[in-house]
Ligand SMILES: Nc1ncnc2c1ncn2[C@@H]1O[C@H](COP(=O)(O)OP(=O)(O)OP(=O)(O)O)[C@@H](O)[C@H]1O
């Protein structure tokens with residue numbers, strides 16, 4: 339068998355391990371998915387009426403109900419938060435691995451360096467799909483409706499997974515570099531805040547000067563706009579290219595960083 | 607994973623090895639050779655650098671200077687070739703506590719690319735060899751310290767490595783488990799496996815080792831067969847040697 343075949347096989351073995359962990363420790367998945375659901379309810383029922391009234395006319399679905407308009411604007415943002423929440427929990431899982439000595443065992447095996455990490459990343463993708471399904475179901479129950487075609491849905495799912503892949507590798511690198519489980523749970527905090535400084539919850543051009551500029555140009559904005567366009571059945575245009583470019587670049591850099599950090603991670 | 611042993615190549619060859627954490631030197635020019643098919647016991651007080659030595663030889667840690675060849679391969683330049691020949695049981699438990707004992711062994715078998723049926727058979731065989739059949743399908747988190755230690759060693763043996771590192775393998779084991787482990791080491795030796803172990807227990811070195819190295823102050827202060835070392839310190843037991851030689855080092 340070739341090196342590549344072995345790498346795939348080892349990664350598959352590792353995914354199986356990580357999925358078993360998730361099944362045996364279901365409270366983690368439940369907590370991770372509950373957070374965005376609570377945000378969805380909070381933003382819809384507490385802030386929704388006011389926020390929806392403040393949306394520029396062309397952004398609402400013109401339903402005449404500000405709360406419904408805001409739910410429509412908000413849902414893609416909550417989907418993105420779901421993906422980020424899953425990735426953040428992966429930082430904790432890999433840091434836990436690293437402190438428990440099992441990583442040292444993996445590092446003395448003749449397997450692809452990336453296999454234990456790929457295992458975590460793929461398990462995170464499974465959790466992401468689960469989270470997205472749950473959040474969408476709640477959004478639909480609250481009255482969210484999408485005009486997306488099959489291609490639109492495919493684009494939306496593709497965007498979420500691609501972004502999930504990128505932030506998961508970022509979180510794996512952060513989790514390994516942070517050196518302890520406590521530090522690993524704090525390290526990705528900015529990731530949770532970053533969507534608030536994008537067009538996720540309010541349009542970027544409603545923010546003052548430099549903040550608006552930042553929101554306009556940070557990676558979450560093209561991702562969210564692409565998602566929104568896919569779900570609304572409109573074309574995402576150049577946002578899609580920006581989203582893909584950001585995600586591919588972040589994945590590549592963070593993959594290299596994570597594998598390097600994995601080579602160094604020490605039993606703490 | 608088995609690799610054909612080139613006859614005559616020592617299992618471990620170390621020359622002028624140095625290592626430090628920050629500006630604190632741990633190993634200060636270490637030379638040693640372990641012939642294939644023998645047991646080498648590295649003895650030394652707490653903090654002598656035994657674990658550091660094992661981590662360097664098992665590719666987990668880079669040395670600062672000198673060379674180390676394991677199974678004929680340079681630990682730095684040919685780390686993957688080294689990893690194909692070795693099995694490592696570290697000082698601290700390296701098992702997956704959320705998995706059962708059997709699943710831990712299956713994980714190792716899968717990573718060693720054993721065919722499915724062979725992997726299952728190997729797991730069952732090792733579970734019974736280490737007296738873990740009854741606990742096989744319980745999560746490893748529920749195991750006692752001694753059981754975890756045995757599972758850890760069983761995981762190391764799954765791929766049938768030709769060279770095994772055991773870092774304080776019997777620390778925390780009751781006398782009976784300790785004797786069982788000695789028996790395992792003797793069986794490995796009978797199969798032609800090389801064993802490099804570290805220990806605090808002089809009796810253990812006396813019982814098992816072909817060669818004993820005494821590490822202190824970052825150097826090997828004595829090396830030889832257990833009998834040679836006893837003669838050297840004029841003592842009855844290796845304990846006398848240990849106290850005499852490591853004491854000398856402190857008064858330097
Ligand atoms: N990660 C580390 N950072 C800094 N210093 C370290 C680190 N690991 C070990 N040391 C230091 O290196 C020295 C050797 O440590 P090592 O663990 O190799 O000793 P040892 O012989 O295995 O001891 P023990 O019998 O207690 O296990 C000690 O002084 C220790 O404090």
Ligand SMILES: [Mg+2]
Pocket residue numbers: 656657658697773
């Ligand atoms: Mg030690």
